[in-house]
Amino acid sequence: MLARRTLLGLLVALPLAAAAPGSVRVRMVTDLGPIVIELYPDKAPVTVANFLAYADQHLLDGGAFYRTVSPKNDNNPATISVIQGGLNRDDSPLPAIPHETTKVTGILHTDGVISMARGEPGSAGSEFFICIGDNPALDFGGARNKDGQGFAAFGKVVEGMDVVRAIHDAPTVSKADDPYMKGQIIEKPVKIQKLSRN
Secondary structure, eight states: OHHHHHHHHHHHHHHHHHSOTTOEEEEEEETTEEEEEEEOTTTOHHHHHHHHHHHHTTOSTTOEEEEEEOTTTOOSSSOOOEEEEEOOSSSOSSOOBOOOOHHHHOOOOOTTEEEEOOSSTTOBOSOEEEESSOOGGGSTTOSSSTTSOOOEEEEEEEEOHHHHHHHHTSOBOSOOSSGGGTTTEEEEEEEEEEEEEO
């Protein structure tokens, strides 16, 4: 009887232990299904606060995943595998944020990790990407960006990697406004219906 109570107690406690201490979860509903992402405000406070502001103000609702990059279509010698989403525009509704490097946060670009797209350090806003597989070229000191600062990782997909992979495999068009993205633009962008705290 005692063993049964202990087992029941453990089963009840499991959902509470599932999330990492200090983490926050968001749910992104897409046309291909939901993606649940665990964010790490204790490690990347500025970047997480920015993403939560977009979620709380529903600024990414109606955005899309519009780019898929893999070694077969990458136009950079430091190849990566990611899907990119956001509002797909040059300006962002909220101000750009300071750059939190992986050297500072300790969050590396491994399978399922979410990170901010950017031009110059400190220019990240509404655009983000999710890694498929390990992508060390995106970390601090990696070769993906000439400045060597890498990209600001801030969380990880905990449910819905099947959706992420389906987006990654989506058909693309051969041309793009930016030659760097040639062959990477998704033919039918996958809409982000809603982003909210989970």
